[in-house]
Amino acid sequence: MAWDFSTEPEFEEKLAWMREFVRTEIIPLETVELGPEAFAEATRPLSEEVKRQGLWAAHLPPELGGGGFGQVKLGLMHEILGQCGYAPAIFGNNAPDSGNAELLAVGGDEEQRAKWMRPLLDGDLRSAFSMTEPGAGADPTLLTTRAVRDGDQWVINGHKWFTSNASVADFLIVMAVTDPDAEPHRRASMIIVPTDTPGVRILRDVPTMAEPHRRAGLPGGHAEVRYDDVRVPAEYLVGGAGEGFALAQKRLGPGRIHHCMRWLGQSKRAFDMLCERAVSRYTHGSVLADKQLVQDWVASSAAEMHAARLMTLHAAWKMDTEGVAAARTDIAMIKFWGASVLYNVIDRAIQAHGSLGFTTDLPLESMYRNARAARIYDGPDEVHKVSVARRILRGYQPREVPTEHVPTRTAAAREKFAELLDGAATNS
Known part of the structure; x- marks a missing residue:
């Protein structure tokens, strides 16, 4: 099958509009320091223009409020948006909100989509994805955060960090172990947790090499979070148990x-x-x-x-x-x-x-x-x-070498080798 990355002329016009829009309207925002409220006020009319262009939340299908673009088109769009850190938010596809909206689109039920996904797409809610733990690192099978079913509720206990945007989020999607006895990739599930739920403690935005003096409460921070006997309704489970x-x-x-x-x-x-x-x-x-x-x-x-x-x-x-x-x-x-x-x-x-x-x-x-x-x-x-x-x-098999091609030492060669070893031992 031939590779084809081309897009139709109408979409190429959209890309040209995006390049000019990012260059003239978004990148200049880097020259001024904006707090959360001022940023929202300054970017709201820009997002409205994006919506008029039909480019808002382009990663989701039209029936869910998005543009329904495939990955090639989305890739070409993100290449333009990557020029400025502000651009993805203005286009409604900034991480982690875009990924969480996509997650709810494929795994959420109708009630979850109505309560969490659609307000997220409209910019009325902010979200965070809470998976990374200090001890698990790059091996998510080592997650220790637990969610235990108690009647019609999940009870969550654990410690996370690098939960991006948690300090400004309205809800978190938490990866927790619901069946510790299952095989490693069936142990964990995802559960929606509103940030104002009792027991959710946003400890801090972790200072990083990129932002060593970061102020807490600004979008983009990587928060450390504790979950202490956090109780949420059982219907907040995303997908099925073990599908995390x-x-x-x-x-x-x-x-x-x-x-x-x-x-x-x-x-x-x-x-x-x-x-x-x-x-x-x-x-x-x-x-x-x-x-x-x-x-x-x-x-x-x-x-x-x-x-x-x-x-x-x-x-x-x-x-x-x-x-x-x-x-x-x-x-x-x-x-x-x-x-x-x-x-x-x-x-x-x-x-x-x-x-x-x-x-x-x-x-x-x-x-x-x-x-x-x-x-x-x-x-x-x-x-x-x-x-x-x-x-x-996986696509390769060990090669068998014919025995006649395997070099072997003759008896004389073995005796000579033994003499050399003896001589080396004596000289040392």
Whole structure:
């Protein structure tokens, strides 16, 4: 089957509109400091314009309030949105809200969709996905947070962190062990927990390399959360008991494609800054663009970005045509490759700007600090590489070497080898 990443002319016009809109209306917001209320006020009319263009919450089908776009189209959109951290929220598909809406679309019942998903899509609610634990790390089979059925309620106890947006969320989707005796990938379930439920304690937004002095209560923070005898109705279970891992895979597959395309948008912005610096900065007798080392940075960055883009669009196309399971290896590959490309391109752009690139006068230093996390979240690089290698090696069988081709030592050779060992022992 031939690969085809093309889209119809009408959608190409939408992409052109998005590029101009992000460049002229959204990126300028980076130059002013906005609190949560001011940000909401400033971006509300922008989101209304997005809705008029039919581009709001494009990851969901039309009957659920979205655009019904496939992964290739969504990838092309996210490539544009990735240029600015504010853009996804203004388009109604920022993480974790977009992933949680998708999760409720595939796993939630009608009541859950009406109560949680639709207000989430309308921007009336905020959400968080609470899975990561301090002791479990990249192995979710080690989760210890427990949910025990007690009559018509679930009782939840546990400790989470890096629950993004929890400090501003209206509800959380909590991954908890509901059957500790089941096989590892059937132990956990997902449960909706309103943040004002007694026993939910948002301890703090964890300071990070990207935001070491972060103020709590702003969108985008990665919260540490305790659940102490938290009781919620039994009907807040998403999907069936033991389906937590299966639902998580449906959520994470498309999300990783969107991550990788947003990284390409961020890489392209850094790449443009690298090239603009190269043709304008004069030093040691010529502009940087004439230096072979800088030419290597430009060429390597362009090639790496092009490879990442083709790999990601191919994974998106494969998901559209064959489903998530068929694209699993492709998705794992783009996750670690795309994270590496993002980091490399930004690093070269900083180097080309010298001391200016190290300052907060340019967005590069912030981009650089945020880029480092790309190699950790949604599964560290090493886990994805192991996954890719295992799937590839399943297609190979051990090769049997004919016995006549196996070298053997003759009796004389064995005696000579023994003499050499004796001599070495004597000399030592």
